[in-house]
Amino acid sequence: MNQPLYRLAAFSTDPTKGNPTGVWIGDRLPDAETMQAIAAEVGYSETAFIVPTSGETRTIRYYSPLAEVSFCGHATIASAVMLGHLSGTGIYQLDTRAGRVPVKVYRANGQIQATLTSVEPRHKPASEGLVNDVLKLLGWSFDELDPTLPPTVAYGGVWHLVLAAHSQDRLNRLDYDFDKLAALMAREGVTTLQLVFRETNDLFHSRNPFPLGGVVEDPATGAAAAALGGYLRDAQLMDVPGKFLIRQGEAMGRLSLLQVEVPAQGGIIVAGTAVEIT
Known part of the structure; x- marks a missing residue:
């Protein structure tokens, strides 16, 4: 896999705080075994995998070191902030295994921030x-x-x-x-x-x-x-x-x-x- 893996700390402005998260962005999702292996190697509680590399609507999958998870909030926020850096602010529609989760990415107080709206609780x-x-x-x-x-x-x-x-x-x-x-x-x-x-x-x-x-x-x-x-x-x-x-x-x-x-x-x-x- 030639795509870079980004590492972010979610829900913090300090990289030594927050929840460490892996974010992988590519044109096609790796197979499940490869995503699981990457997540295990990264070792964070979650690593997110996002495709494609452009567009407002993307597919996202989440893997812990041991298993796939249907939805992960902190990895969604980290992913949205990374998308803001790479593709600009705006509203992204993320298709998760739990359903579609819109995220708004915007600048505030000199930082890129994100809000997600969950599926119906x-x-x-x-x-x-x-x-x-x-x-x-x-x-x-x-x-x-x-x-x-x-x-x-x-x-x-x-x-x-x-x-x-x-x-x-x-x-x-x-x-x-x-x-x-x-x-x-x-x-x-x-x-x-x-x-x-x-x-x-x-x-x-x-x-x-x-x-x-x-x-x-x-x-x-x-x-x-x-x-x-x-x-x-x-x-x-x-x-x-x-x-x-x-x-x-x-x-x-x-x-x-x-x-x-x-x-x-x-x-x-x-x-x-x-x-x-x-």
Whole structure:
């Protein structure tokens, strides 16, 4: 493959922060085995593959080091920023396995920024058995959860189990059995855990274990941000339209800032920037 592979840190202006992401752009997608091998070699939580090299409508695929993922928010933001550098600002239509995701690429504050609009979000109550099994693997107890944000399984392109801690301290202490949690999540069809603490109505802190992708913790998870916004809206746990900020990756030393806008209906808007890793 002669096409260059770009490396960017998503949801940050600092290449040592944010979520490192690979972005490959070419005229034809490599075969699945080649994309998987590239993603494994890159070693980031996601690498995006985009075709063709020109035009407003493109196809995008996402690979973690272990498997293909239907949708990835941080890799979408990184890809959109890279497209802005290479092909100019504007609106790009990205065809993902989860559906079409429009991204607006624009300049603000001297930087190229991007906003994605997710596919239609949805959620369903998490079963008592799933919650109990995950809490056991995390070493959490049920009374350490925030009762105002009931456990749910939420979708914004892929499914996430959302658990809200009742304190920042509980969220800060994260340890789990990697293989057992990966097996449980595979069985339940859950891509990441979205562990959150709601500090205020417009500020969340988040941590996202991603053992299915071969990653202990994801520094920024745009798909989970969209899923959370959809859950809060559809469960009437926030005023809409509304906005909130997610701070993720702090415990890893890779602070990521995810801006989430929740309209009264339709897809959830997730915004941020990305910077090349040199």
